[in-house]
Amino acid sequence: MANYHIASSILSANFAKLGEEISNVIDSGADIIHFDVMDNHYVPNLTIGPLVCEAIRPLTNAIIDVHLMVEPVDRIVPDFAKAGANIISFHPEASRHIDRTIGLIKEQGCKAGLVFNPATPLHYLDHVLDKLDLVLIMSVNPGFGGQKFILEALNKLKTVRKRIDAGSKKILLEIDGGVKVDNIAEIARSGADTFVAGSAIFSAGRDNDLHRYDTVVAALRAELAKV
Numbered sequence: 001m002a003n004y005h006i007a008s009s010i011l012s013a014n015f016a017k018l019g020e021e022i023s024n025v026i027d028s029g030a031d032i033i034h035f036d037v038m039d040n041h042y043v044p045n046l047t048i049g050p051l052v053c054e055a056i057r058p059l060t061n062a063i064i065d066v067h068l069m070v071e072p073v074d075r076i077v078p079d080f081a082k083a084g085a086n087i088i089s090f091h092p093e094a095s096r097h098i099d100r101t102i103g104l105i106k107e108q109g110c111k112a113g114l115v116f117n118p119a120t121p122l123h124y125l126d127h128v129l130d131k132l133d134l135v136l137i138m139s140v141n142p143g144f145g146g147q148k149f150i151l152e153a154l155n156k157l158k159t160v161r162k163r164i165d166a167g168s169k170k171i172l173l174e175i176d177g178g179v180k181v182d183n184i185a186e187i188a189r190s191g192a193d194t195f196v197a198g199s200a201i202f203s204a205g206r207d208n209d210l211h212r213y214d215t216v217v218a219a220l221r222a223e224l225a226k227v
Contacts, residue, residue, distance in 0.1 A: 002193055004188065004193055004194070004195070004224045005193065006195055006197060006217060007030070007031065007033070007034040007065055007174065007194055007195060007197070008026075008032070008033060008198070008202070008213075009036055009196050009197065009198030010022065010033060010035060010198075011034075011047065011145045011198050012146070012198035012199045012201070012202040012203055013202050018056065019055075019059050021202070022059055022060055023060065024213060025201060025213050027214075028213040028214035028216075029214060029217040029218065029221065030201070030213075031062065032062060032064075032065050033056070033060065033065065034065045034196045034198070035048070035053060035066045036048075036067050036069065036145075036198075037049065037066060037067065037068050038143060039069065039071065041071055042070050042071035042091070043069045043142050043143035044143050050080050050082070050083040051083070053080055053085060057083065063086045063087065064085050064086050065089070065174075066085040066087065066088045066089065067089050068080070069091065069142050069143070070090075071091075071094040072095070072096070073091075073094045073095050074095065074100075074101055077090075077101070077104050081109060087110060087111045087112075087113055087134055088113065089112070089113030089114065089115050089134060090105075090113070091114075091115045091117065091120070091142075092116075092120065092124040093117075093120065098124060098128060099127070099128055102132065103131075106131075112131065112132055113132060113133060113134030113135065113136050114132055114135055115136040115138060116135070116136065116156065117138045117142060118138055118140070118152060118153065122156065125160070129163060130169055133171060133172065134172040135164070135172070135173055136174040136176055137153050137160065137173070137175050137176070137192070138153070139153035139175055139176065139177035139187075140176075140177030145199050146198075147177055148178050149177060149178030149179070149180075149183055150178070153175065154187065154190040157173065157175065157191040157192050158190050158191050161191025161192075162191075172193060172194045173191055174192065174194035174195070174196060175187055175194070175195055175196065179195050179197045179200055180197070184220055185223040185227050188224055195220070197220065200220070201216045201217065201220075
């Protein structure tokens, strides 16, 4: 079986108990904390910033994967690096100079990722793929949690998987949006190895009065074991 990673998006967590939520979801088997940053400019929503990242960093040794849905992006990269991010990803539309932004992330000691919205063409990878550590395919339009999975994302995953496999560098291929127990296996077959799950974990856990979320994460992994 491939080496799969479950990234729990805290966008769907209970922010009144955020520290507890993060500890519980990692203890339940998630690998990565996915940190959605929205600015009410690039996307029509406003979420959390570097101070929240800094506050949760001492609570876990897990990877903190920061997804910047902000424009412009360069100004805030150093703030998140200082706050404890391990991976920082951004949208090509939010940067005037994509190669420079990737370099800035690396200079700050973080791994760099590039994010593709459902209608964003993949040609942005043409001259920078070898510099990336992660490619994130959005299977919903960014800005809100709990949206329905856009099936065209599967074709994008297949295309990017071929491009990654044609090279020699290990690059994570992440999917974000509408990932659930009933579709995660199909998504994995299309090439993803890292799966962002927000409402699928936190909402399902609360609905069943499970604040450890262990049964949800176990169900996701059981489906991945079938691939």
